[in-house]
Amino acid sequence: MIYAGEDQDDVDMQTLMAQYQVFDDQAGEAGVLIGGNALEAVSTATSVRLRGGQSELIDGPFAETKEQLGGYYLLECKDLDEALGWAAKIPSERYGTIEVRPVMVFED
Amino acid sequence: MKDCLARIFRAESGQVLASLACFSRDLQLAEDALQDASEQGSKKWPEHGVPENPSAWLHLEAKRKLIDKLRQQHTQQSQQKLQLIEQSLYMQSDSTAETDYEVPDERLRLIFTCCHPALNEVAQVVLTLRTLCGLDVREIARAYLTSETTIGQRITRAKKKIRDAGISYEVAKAEQLRFRLPSVLKVIYLIYNESYSAFEGQTLTRQDLANEAIRLSLLMVKLIPTSEVFGLAALMLFHDARRSSRSSLTDPYIPLEQQNRNLWDQAKIEQANAFIHQALKYQERGSYKIQAAISALHSGAKSWCATDWPQIQLLYMSLLQLHPSPVVALNLAIAMANGGQLSKPMKML
Numbered sequence: 001m002i003y004a005g006e007d008q009d010d011v012d013m014q015t016l017m018a019q020y021q022v023f024d025d026q027a028g029e030a031g032v033l034i035g036g037n038a039l040e041a042v043s044t045a046t047s048v049r050l051r052g053g054q055s056e057l058i059d060g061p062f063a064e065t066k067e068q069l070g071g072y073y074l075l076e077c078k079d080l081d082e083a084l085g086w087a088a089k090i091p092s093e094r095y096g097t098i099e100v101r102p103v104m105v106f107e108d
Numbered sequence: 109m110k111d112c113l114a115r116i117f118r119a120e121s122g123q124v125l126a127s128l129a130c131f132s133r134d135l136q137l138a139e140d141a142l143q144d145a146s147e148q149g150s151k152k153w154p155e156h157g158v159p160e161n162p163s164a165w166l167h168l169e170a171k172r173k174l175i176d177k178l179r180q181q182h183t184q185q186s187q188q189k190l191q192l193i194e195q196s197l198y199m200q201s202d203s204t205a206e207t208d209y210e211v212p213d214e215r216l217r218l219i220f221t222c223c224h225p226a227l228n229e230v231a232q233v234v235l236t237l238r239t240l241c242g243l244d245v246r247e248i249a250r251a252y253l254t255s256e257t258t259i260g261q262r263i264t265r266a267k268k269k270i271r272d273a274g275i276s277y278e279v280a281k282a283e284q285l286r287f288r289l290p291s292v293l294k295v296i297y298l299i300y301n302e303s304y305s306a307f308e309g310q311t312l313t314r315q316d317l318a319n320e321a322i323r324l325s326l327l328m329v330k331l332i333p334t335s336e337v338f339g340l341a342a343l344m345l346f347h348d349a350r351r352s353s354r355s356s357l358t359d360p361y362i363p364l365e366q367q368n369r370n371l372w373d374q375a376k377i378e379q380a381n382a383f384i385h386q387a388l389k390y391q392e393r394g395s396y397k398i399q400a401a402i403s404a405l406h407s408g409a410k411s412w413c414a415t416d417w418p419q420i421q422l423l424y425m426s427l428l429q430l431h432p433s434p435v436v437a438l439n440l441a442i443a444m445a446n447g448g449q450l451s452k453p454m455k456m457l
Binding site: 102 | 183185224226272273274275276278280281284
């Protein structure tokens with residue numbers, strides 16, 4: 001999960017996109033890239049919750065924070081070290097934070 | 109009998125756990141299996157006598173218990189693990205290799221797991237003491253002056269993170285070693301330093317913690333002989349050699365200047381000197397190595413006055429460059445003052 005302030009990019013949008021393309025290509029070639037998306041700005045966020053039996057709509061994100069979830073990758077890695085290795089290659093690591101978490105597996 | 113079992117347990121648990129964890133990829137399950145085996149020993153041994161090779165017995169019995177536990181899980185993953193461990197059991201009995209289970213890299217794997225930077229530092233220390241040194245929760249709690257519940261929770265949380273976050277049971281790869289080795293060495297050094305602050309009169313004495321740290325450090329020397337690994341082992345041995353001169357019945361702390369140098373353990377100093385010579389063969393600078401070199405000069409000096417202060421001054425300068433800190437700066441000033449320079453240190457302070 002890629003967290004960063006929305007105005008924190010240290011290069012122009014085009015350069016950043018090119019850098020992300022390089023990451024996509026590398027992860028794709030290595031066969032670890034399963035999916036991922038960039039998310040629209042937090043200004044587009046609408047939150048919904050049920051309180052006291054009433055559905056509430058809130059114009060805005062779940063929490064007002066300096067850094068927001070800007071996108072995510074789904075990578076298939078053999079262990080945390082491999083995942084951290086790929087996380088460190090994500091361009092936004094330079095100014096934001098990449099949080100690595102496993103997908104929960106439900107055994108039946 | 110009880111003491112015998114406890115001693116064997118302490119000496120062997122690190123290795124047994126390392127081996128079981130490599131199969132089960134689950135430290136909790138490995139620990140439960142070892143616990144069961146040890147309980148069985150405490151029931152069986154008083155009746156049937158201590159087995160000829162008690163450590164081999166513990167290894168084998170713990171493996172059997174782990175197999176039982178994996179069988180109960182009925183998952184696809186546990187079936188794969190079962191196959192691996194059963195194979196290893198057959199191989200062991202075929203080659204009568206029951207006594208020949210010295211597989212040092214299993215412990216090495218476990219220490220890298222316990223000291224993974226994805227765990228917080230306290231968790232790393234506590235988990236290392238529990239799994240690799242075989243200390244129980246009560247002993248660790250006493251050493252760190254906190255409750256058993258707190259330590260227990262920390263250990264449980266750390267083991268859960270290892271399992272759920274996918275921290276591997278593997279030695280860091282060569283390209284990661286640069287990032288991973290420091291946290292392993294730091295944990296060992298923290299355990300050693302804790303031996304200074306641990307209170308007297310506890311189950312776990314200062315010397316116990318120091319011994320565990322040195323034991324781990326010697327293991328590292330055997331398994332990853334590199335500059336800072338040699339440096340840390342030398343540093344701790346130099347400090348340990350001076351232990352009995354550092355306090356007396358009347359004085360809880362005697363500074364280096366006033367210590368009775370005849371009390372220093374020359375055998376330990378010799379061993380430390382051998383390690384520092386190994387460390388100096390490497391070009392790279394490292395803080396353990398530099399601190400060990402400073403300790404080597406102190407240990408080799410006939411008296412406080414006869415100490416090689418100019419050389420110590422240079423080493424502190426080098427350390428200050430590498431890790432700027434007020435404590436290092438203060439030590440540098442002291443070394444300069446003792447070397448006969450007074451105006452400069454005053455300015456520095």
